[in-house]
Amino acid sequence: MFEQALDNGLETIDDPPQELIALFDHLDNPPCWITEERVDRGAVVANSVTPAGKASLIFLNTLVTVQSGSVGGAVGTMGRMQRDMISRSLETAEFWLHLPAPGALDRFGIAFKNAVRVRLMHAQARVMLRKKWGEEWVAENGVPISNAEMSGGIPSFGVANLMYDINYGRRYDYRDLEDLNIFWSYIGHIMGIREAMIPRTFGEAVELLDYGYAVMEPPSEFSEALNDVSEMMLNTLMDKVQVPLVDAQVKSAIHQTLHGLYFFIGGTFLGKRITGTPEPTRVGRLAPKLITAQARLANLDRRIPGYWKRPDKRRANGDTYSAVMHDAFTKLAAEQDGGRGPAFTHHDKPVESLGKVG
Structure with a gap:
């Protein structure tokens, strides 16, 4: 029923339940300050981020998943990242791949539908975690995967990677920052974040980002295991390519360069914690120079006439970097289970199984 309404519209369902009506009423009524034009321009900006900016985004959000107490505790308790790394990673790549493509966030676009599917998975996980941890825990610590936590993902996935890019020397217009925030604010709306929690401007997004990381809880009991899974995921991807x-x-050079990136953008403490090494190697210490060099090259591209037409054309098939990940994990999934593909249904369970995490 959910998939039918998602693919064909709620009007194709006879006597839909009130919950489904409420869901699509929310989806179909985004905040009035989010416009299709700005969302689309923000998609172009998102797809124009340099490789270093995208790598920094991956670092930042892996950090939140692995090292933060709240998100790490939820992810670790659910156990899917440890137990089903490949299909989970494929769904992540599927989600990211289509976001910037033209029309992908339209009502029947693939990115729109994937975001709604992720919203449902979050809701299912939220119910399971509440049953697992109990209402006394919720009263003391708050609802897991809350609107407040999810709203922090808007700047973390959005303007943060442009800010990294700017720090590396890349030039953007202020409008780019504003439109990228609108792009991710719309995605946040699709995923169920209330309007009051969504940052309207770049300035609000930065304040939210700053506050979120300032109050982030210490690592959960699952941090080491999740860190190991992240490293295993990188090694698994690397093993698929032979030179x-x-x-x-x-x-070895790629690993050392990535470790150098972690030290460069995360500082000594996080660099040590994530890489398990005391300092970057000689190769790793080249990472900052490589990063600033590619930022300067991107600036040159911006000066050539027709700049906006080029990134708009490049997004025709979605996010270039996510496409590489998607292809690799698709092949790995085919080897593992015959190629089931990204289904976003892992948390579909009968009522009697809720509370049994796994």
């Missing part, structure tokens, strides 16, 4: 004759050397 004739110099495979080991190339992969």
Whole structure:
């Protein structure tokens, strides 16, 4: 019923339940200050972020998943990241791949539908965690996967990577920051965040980002296990690619460069915690120079006439970097389970199984 309404419209359902009516009433009525034009321009900006900016985004949000107490506790308790890394990663890549593509966030666009599916998965996980932890825990700590927590994802996934890019030397217009925030604010609306919790401007987004990281809880009991899974995921991806004759050397250099990036953007404390090494290697110390160099190259592209037409054209098939991840995890999933594909149904369970996390 949910998928039918998502694919064909609520009007195709005979006597839909009130919960489904309420869901689609919310989806169909975004805040009036979110416009289709600004969402679309924000999508172009999102797809124009440099490789270093996107890598920084991955670092920042892996940090939240792995090292924060609240998100890490929820992810670790559900157990899917540890137990079903490949299909979970494929769904993540599927979600990111289509976001910037033209029309993908329209009512029947694939990115829109994927975001609603993720919204449902969050709701299912929220119910399971409440049953698992109990109402006394909720009264003391708050609802898991709350609107407040989710709203922090808008700037964390959105303007933060542009801010990293700017720090590396990339130039953006102020309008780019504002429109990227609108792009992610609309995604936040689709995923169920209340309007009062959604940042309307770049300034509000920065305040929300700053506050969210200032009050982030210490790592959960699952942090080491989740960190190991993240490293395993990187190694699994690397193993899918073979470089004739110099495979080991190339992969070692990539690892060292990534570790250098972690130290550069996360500082010594986080660099040590995430990489398990005391400091970056000589190769790793080259990361800052490589990052600033590619930011300057991106600035040159911006000066050439027709700049906006080029990134608009590049997003035709979605996010370029997510496409690489999507292809790799699709192949891994095919090897593992015959290629089921991203289904977003892992948390579909009968009522009697709620409370049994897994």
